[in-house]
Amino acid sequence: xxxxxxxxxxREHALAWRLAQSPRLTKLYAAPGxxxxxxxxxxxxxDPLHVELIVAFARNxxxxxxxxxxxxxxxxxxxxxxxxxxxxxxxxxxxAAQLEGSKGFTKDxxxxxxxxxxxxxxxxxxxxxxAGLDQFxxxxxxxxxxxxxxxxxxxxxxxxxAEAAIEDMFGGGFGTAGAEVVIEEFMTGEEASFxxxxxxxxxxxxxxxxxxxxxxxxxxxxxTGGMGAYSPATIVTPEIEARVMAEIIRPTVETMAxxxxxxxxxxxAGLMLTAEGPKLIxxxxxxxxxxxxxxxxxxxxxxxxxxxxxxxxxxxEAPVPTMAAQTALTVVMAAAGYPGTPxxxxxxxxxxxxxxAGARVFQAGxxxxxxxxxxxxxxVLAVTATGDxxxxxxxxxxxxxxxxxxxxxxxxxxxxxRAVERERAADLA
Ligand code: AMP
Ligand code: GLY
Numbered sequence: 001x002x003x004x005x006x007x008x009x010x011r012e013h014a015l016a017w018r019l020a021q022s023p024r025l026t027k028l029y030a031a032p033g034x035x036x037x038x039x040x041x042x043x044x045x046x047d048p049l050h051v052e053l054i055v056a057f058a059r060n061x062x063x064x065x066x067x068x069x070x071x072x073x074x075x076x077x078x079x080x081x082x083x084x085x086x087x088x089x090x091x092x093x094x095x096a097a098q099l100e101g102s103k104g105f106t107k108d109x110x111x112x113x114x115x116x117x118x119x120x121x122x123x124x125x126x127x128x129x130x131a132g133l134d135q136f137x138x139x140x141x142x143x144x145x146x147x148x149x150x151x152x153x154x155x156x157x158x159x160x161x162a163e164a165a166i167e168d169m170f171g172g173g174f175g176t177a178g179a180e181v182v183i184e185e186f187m188t189g190e191e192a193s194f195x196x197x198x199x200x201x202x203x204x205x206x207x208x209x210x211x212x213x214x215x216x217x218x219x220x221x222x223x224t225g226g227m228g229a230y231s232p233a234t235i236v237t238p239e240i241e242a243r244v245m246a247e248i249i250r251p252t253v254e255t256m257a258x259x260x261x262x263x264x265x266x267x268x269a270g271l272m273l274t275a276e277g278p279k280l281i282x283x284x285x286x287x288x289x290x291x292x293x294x295x296x297x298x299x300x301x302x303x304x305x306x307x308x309x310x311x312x313x314x315x316x317e318a319p320v321p322t323m324a325a326q327t328a329l330t331v332v333m334a335a336a337g338y339p340g341t342p343x344x345x346x347x348x349x350x351x352x353x354x355x356x357a358g359a360r361v362f363q364a365g366x367x368x369x370x371x372x373x374x375x376x377x378x379x380v381l382a383v384t385a386t387g388d389x390x391x392x393x394x395x396x397x398x399x400x401x402x403x404x405x406x407x408x409x410x411x412x413x414x415x416x417x418r419a420v421e422r423e424r425a426a427d428l429a
Contacts, residue, residue, distance in 0.1 A: 001024050001025060001026060001064035001065055001304055001308070002026055002027045002028075002029070002061060002062055002063050002064050002065075003019055003025060003027070003028050003029070003063065003064065003065045003066075003067060003304060004028075004029045004030075004031060004054075004057070004058055004061070004063045004065075004066045004067070005019065005028065005029065005030045005031070005033070005037070005041060005066075005067045005069065006030075006031055006048045006054065006066065006067065006068045006069055006070070006073060006078070007030075007031075007048060007068070007069025007070045008030075008032050008033055008034045008037070008048075009034075009069065009070070009289050009364045009365075009379070010289055010290055010292075010293055010332075010362040010363065010364035010379065010381070010382040011069050011070075011286075011287055011288070011289035011290070011292040011293065012030065012033070012034075012037060012069040012070075013034065013036040013037050013293075013362040013363050013364070013382075014292050014293040014295075014296035014297070014360075014362050014382075014384075015067060015069060015287070015292065015296065015303070016028065016030060016033075016036075016037045016040040016041050017040055017296065017360070017362070018296045018299060018303040019040070019041075019067065019303050019304060020040035020041070021303070022302045022303055022304035022305070023302065024302060024304045024305060025304055027042070028040055028041040028042070029041055029042050029043075029044050029057075029061065029063070030042070030043050030044065031043075031044045031045075031046035031047075031048060031054060031057070032044065032045055032046060032047070032048070034363050034364070034365075034366055034367075035363055035366050035367065035368045035373055036361070036362060036363025036366060037363070044057065048068075048070065048072070048073045048078070049072060049073055049076060051073070051076065051077065051078050051081050052081075054066075054073075054078060054081075054082070055081050055082055055085050055087065058082060058085070058087045059085055059087065063087060064088060064308075065088045065089070065090065065304065065307065065308050065311060066082055066087055066088070066089040066090065066091075067089075067090045067091070067307055068089065068090065068091035068265075068286065069286060069287070070286060071097065071100050071101070071147065071284060071285055071286050072147060073091075074091050074092055074094070074097040074100075074265075074285050074286065075094065075097045075098075075100065075101035075147060075285070076094065077093070077094035078091070079091045079092060079093050079094070079097075079264075079265075080093050080094050088308065088311045088312060089311055090264075090265055090266075090307040090308075090310055090311045091264075091265045091285070091286065092263050092264055092265040092285050093261065093262075093264070095260075095261040096256055096261045096262065096263040096264065096265075096285070097285040098261075099252070099256075099263070099267070099283040099284075099285055100147070100282075100283055100284045100285040100286075101146060101147055101285075102145050102146060102180075103143050103144075103145050103146075103152075103182045103282065104122040104145045104180055104182050106280075106282065106283050107120045107122065107182060107184075108122075109252065109255060109256075110280060112255060113251040113252065113254075113255040114251065115247065115248050115251050115252065115280055116247055116248065116276070116277060116278065116279040116280065117279050117280040117281075118141065118184040118185040118186070118187050118272075118279065118281075119136075119184065119185040120182055120183065120184045120185070121135065121182070121183050122145070122180060122181075122182055123180065123181045123182075123183065124179070124180050124181075126166060126167070126170040129166045129170070129181050129183065130163055130166055132183055133159065133162055133163070133166075133183065135183075136183060136184075136185060136186075137185075137186070138156070138157060138158065138159065138162070138186075139155050139156060139157045139186045140155070140156060140162050140183060140184070140185075140186060141153065141154075141155050141183070141184040141185070141186050142154050142155075142156065142162060142165045142166060142169065142181060142182075142183055142184075143181065143182045143183075143184065144169050144174040144180075144181060145179070145180035145181060145182055146174075146176060146179070146180070148174045148175070149225070151174070151223065151339075152174050153223075155186065166181060169181050187272045187274055187279055187281070188272075188274065188275075189272045189273045189274040189275070189279075190235055190272075190273050190418065191210070191211070191270065191271065191272055191273070191281065192208055192209070192210050192233040192235055192236050192271045192273060193208060193209045193210065193211055193229075193233070193268060193269070193270060193271070193288055193291050194207075194208050194236060194241070194244050194249075194268075194269045194271055195207050195208070195209075195266055195267070195268050195269075195287070195288075195291070195295065196245070196249045196253075196266070196267045196269070197265075197266055197267075197306070197310050197315060197321075198249075198253050198263055198264065198265070198267055198310070198315065199262075199264050199309070199310050199311075199312075199313045199314070199315040199316075200253065200256070200257050200262030200263055200264050200313065201253075201257065201262075201313065201315070201316065202315040202316040203245070203249060203250060203253055203315075204315060204318070204320065204321065205241060205245060206266065206295065206321060207231055207232060207295050207298065207323050208231060208232050208233040208236035208241070209229045209230065209231035209232070209233055209288065209291040209294055209295065210229060210230055210231075210233040210235070210416075210418065210419070211226045211228075211229045211288065211290070211291060212226065212227045212228045212229065212412060212414075212415055213225075213226055213227070214227070215227060215334075215338070215339055215412075216412065217412050217413050217414050218414065218417075222339055223339070224334075224338065224339045224378075224379070225289060225339075225378070225379060226288065226289060226290050226291070226332065226379075227331075227332045227334070227379075227411070227412045227415070228290060228329070228330055228331045228332050228382075228411075228412055228415030228416070229288070229290045229291050229293070229294050229329070229330055229415070230294055230327055230328065230329040230330070230390055230393060230394075230415065230416045230419060231291065231294035231295055231297075231298055231327070231328050232298075232323075232327065233419075234390070234419050234422060235273055235418075235419075235422075236271075236273075240273065240277075240278055243277055243278055244269065244271065244278050247277070247278070248269060248271075248278065248280050249267060249269065252267065252283070253267070264310060264311065264313070265285060265286070265310065266285075266286060266287055266310075267283060267285070268283065268284035268285070268286065268287060268288055268291070269282075269283055270282045270283070270284070289364075289379075290330045290332055290362075290379075290382045293328075293330045293360075293362050293382045293384050294328040294329065294330050294384065295323075295328075297324075297328035297330070297360060297384050297385075297386055298323040298324040298326065298328050298386070299321065299322075299323060299324075300321075300322045300323065300324055301319070301321050301322055305318070306318055306321055324386065326386045326387060326388060326393070327386065327387055327388070327389060327390050327392070327393040327419075328384060328385070328386045328393060329384070329385060329386075329387070329390065329393035329394050329396075329397045329415060329416050330362070330382045330383065330384040330385075330397065330415070331382070331383045331384075331397045331398065331401050331411050331412065331415050332364075332379050332380075332381070332382050332383075332411060332412075333379075333380050333381040333382075333383060333401065333404065333406055333409045333410070333411045334378055334379050334380060334409060334410060334411065335365065335375040335377065335378060335380050335408060335409055336408050336409065336410060337378075338378035338379065339378060342365070342375070342377060342378040343375065343408050344374075344375055344376055344377075345369070345374050345375060345376075345408075346374060346375040346406060346407060346408030346409060347372055347373075347374055347405075347406075347407070347408075348366070348372075348373045348374060348375065348380070348381070348404065348405070348406045348409070349372075349404070349405040349406075350403045350404040350405045350406075351373065351381075351404060353403040353404075354383060354400035354401070354403040354404050355400075357396075357399055357400050357403055358385060358396060358400070359383055359384060359385040359396060359397060359399075359400030360383075360384045360385070361381055361382075361383050361384070361400070361404070362381065362382040362383075362384060363380070363381060364377060364379045364380055364381065364382060365377015365378055365379055365380045366380055366381070375406070375408060375409065380406070380409060381404065381406070381409075383397055383400045383401045383404065384397065385397040385399075385400055389423055390416045390419040390420050390423055391416075391420050391423055393416070394415065394416045394420060397415070398413075
């Protein structure tokens, strides 16, 4: 099968690596790809948001399956256009991708389907939002409704800061994403990511992970797209997974189908594990980055067959995907300045040495200059290793990080710390 992968990040490098191992693959294209992806695919200089060109390319090259990595093309309707032209695609329709594209849409769906989540109100008007703050305690959670590259959430501790955040959102501080605002009750607990594949009818759990969103060690500093992750997330016990499937994922898939917006693709639930049980923070309509890197490191099987079964609506007949029992852990190496403006052009050496030591180095924001890999974005590498415990995977990943020479880069030193502390406590008990 000829496969076209859409995207250019570490998530897509991990997908490309696994797609390239499928015996069914005859040719892999990536649009636009990156130097790491180029080891597995022919990279095509096409903008993922240029829907007509992507559709034309897929048709002309007899692409049998399009795998869409990032959310923006899905929210803008890429999957609909491909399906309309008879091209098989892994990824939800524009209507179904509203689960990520509009936070208010998802909160209303939760209300209709009785899905546990934080109490909320939607506002399209600044004065109403300011008055609406009265219904919430502090801290309070204020979100721009639309896509904001992970930056549209603020959690003010004071009323004055909450009012300033509302002023900023309605003042255009988050672009059109902030034309509508959701105010939410603040939930406390530990966060986890949960993934399920669905073709709109059948649902298959696809593993858990824990991301590290803050830029600094000890979960300090501003939020990022994710500085590292590990899978499985040990706090997502089989009991919690069963509740997440029954109380959150299944009612979502059933309600979307019943309302004429069947969801096909991967449903990524951001969860808060509260004292009352798991609650939904938000949905994403694609794999996480860097969560995908650790899921792919554990996945065993033919990725093309699985994703094609989802795309064709035949998930019920697909073999249950197997995931290695080992833990996978990934450390993101970012360019100085991230999550602000990253320093571009910094040289990177030692990727081969890191891989020789048994790790996988997935490339995200990289470019090739004079035959050398250089930094070309905020998150640059995702250094990924496996082990029999979180500690073992952490040691292996950091040993590989040490082998990489990236003077203008930085990374967190404590990826997996919550699980490592739990392992230590269990050893002492
Ligand atoms: P989101 O973009 O919706 O995932 O939000 C980004 C981050 O904000 C989440 O990973 C949480 O850490 C935090 N967050 C979002 N909503 C809530 C909430 N209702 N209560 C507590 N924290 C939240
Ligand atoms: N790592 C979080 C995300 O992909 O949204």
